[in-house]
Structures are given as structure tokens and as C-alpha cells.
Amino acid sequence: MATVKNSSIKIIATNRKARYNYEIISTYEAGMVLKGSEIKSILFNNVNIKDSFVLIRKQEAFIINMNIPKYKFSTMFEEDPLRQRKLLLHKAEIKKITHKLKTDSLTLVPLKIYFKNGYVKLEFGLGKGKKVHDKRQAIKERDEKRYALRRR
Template sequence: MAKEKGRKLIAQNKKARHDYHVLDTYECGLVLTGTEVKSLRQGRASLVDGFVQIDGNEAWLHNVHVPEYSQGTWTNHSARRKRKLLLHRAEIDKLESKSQETGHTIVPLSLYFKDGRAKVEIALARGKKEYDKRQTLREKQDRREAERVISAVRRRQRA
């Protein structure tokens, strides 16, 4: 059996980019059980309510929903258990000191397989205020509208 190469996306947390200013990102491994890996290979997971907490010099991923494996038996995992993240000591120390600043948190951005291994991309983030969210949305709509106008002009020039 050939080992799979590249990056296969399982789940993304689009809400995190809307609710937070992403300051720094890290790629880290996950400690998983067999049924969790099989469930992830089916492409089933949700990062929406997920967050990272550091206790006892270890990073833990909380509230990430990995549904039970359908063919699993009594060995099946619980869907929202906390999962250990694999990071270097220096990265954990840096994240811990930064996350204790007011308004900073650590959130998961995406969950994927990279060369057959489950990885999660986490971000050190600062919460956005309501007006920041509106401003971001407005900029996105303006950019989309400008692209529409440009493509319409190009279509008219071709005709």
C-alpha cells in the first residue's frame, strides 16, 4: 500500500478568521486513537467550538468534534474528548506566555492529513470587536464588487 503524499483537508474553522485577528500560526500533530483516525479519514470533523488550552506544560485541544466511527465497537472514542497536541517545548512556552495577555487565545484553524499523519493548524489570535468584523465584511464585499466590475468591462471589450 503506497503512503499518501501531500495535504488532504478534513475540516476548516472559517468562523475563527471572522471572529479573530490571526497573529501567528503553528502546525502541530495530534495524539489520536485508531477509531478517531478512521473517522477523520472519512472526512468527518468540526472545529467550530474548538480551542487550545495549555496545562502542565502540555497543549490540549478541547471541544473539537470528531464523530464516533460507524464500524467501531466498544473501543470507540468519545466525540468531544480533549486531545493532546504535539509541539516543541519552545513553541508551548511562547504560546503560553502570549495567550495569557488580555484578549489573546489559541484557536484551531484547520485539520488535515499531511503525508498520512493527522495535523492541526492552530493560531494565536486576538478577538475582534464588532466594528472590526463589520469592517472586514465591508472590505470583502468591496473587493468582490470591484472584481465583478472588472470582469464585466473585460467581457464588454471582448464582444
């Protein structure tokens, strides 16, 4: 009988606007190539993925505009906080994602960053942009759920 590891997940940052602006079709998990001072900064929740996006170039995935400010106790090299960082995915996953991107006119949207078993992971999703009336409908449904919960 196989043993199952207890995967401890600690969420660092979430992109709350992503599910509001996009209809997420499927999600993926990827590791990231980071420097030591960036890991320390992420440990102290100093990361922002609000304006970031995932891009696939030459069969490699990158996250662009993810802001990891400089770790204040770091004395080594000063890295650009907005530099592009490589995502670690299998080639088969990248091919499947690029095929979906080309055929369905979708976007890759970062959803959250978290620690999983000591590694920093990024969850991103294939999303289709919502129209204004879709956003209004989502707000209406959310308000109705809140109202129903309050009446109980």
C-alpha cells in the same frame, strides 16, 4: 544538494468563523494523539472544529471540544467524541506560546485539520478577538473586493 519531499496536504476541516471572529497574529502546526477509530472517522471527513479551542495545561497543549463522531464500522471501544486530545508540540514552542498568551491577552484558535504526509495535523493560531466594528469593516472590505472582481 538536499532533496525536498513533496508534501501532500489534504484539508479535512476548516474553522471559517475563526478568521471572522479573531485577528490571527501567528499560526502553528501540531500533531495530535488520536485512536485508530478516530483516524478512520477523520478520513471520512467526520470532524468538527467549529466550537473547539486550544488550552495549555502543565506545559502540555490540548484541544478541547473537537468533535470526532464514532466511526460507524468500528466494533471496538466507544470513545467520547468530545474528549480532549493532546497536541504534539516542542517544549520551546509551548513556552513561547504561553509567554505570548500571558503578555498580550490572546487566545488559541484552531484553524484547520489536514493530512500531511500521512499524519493528521492541526493548524491553530494566536488570535485577538475582534470588536463589532472590526467585523463590520471586514465585511465591508470583502464586499468591495467582490464588487471590484465582478466589474472586471
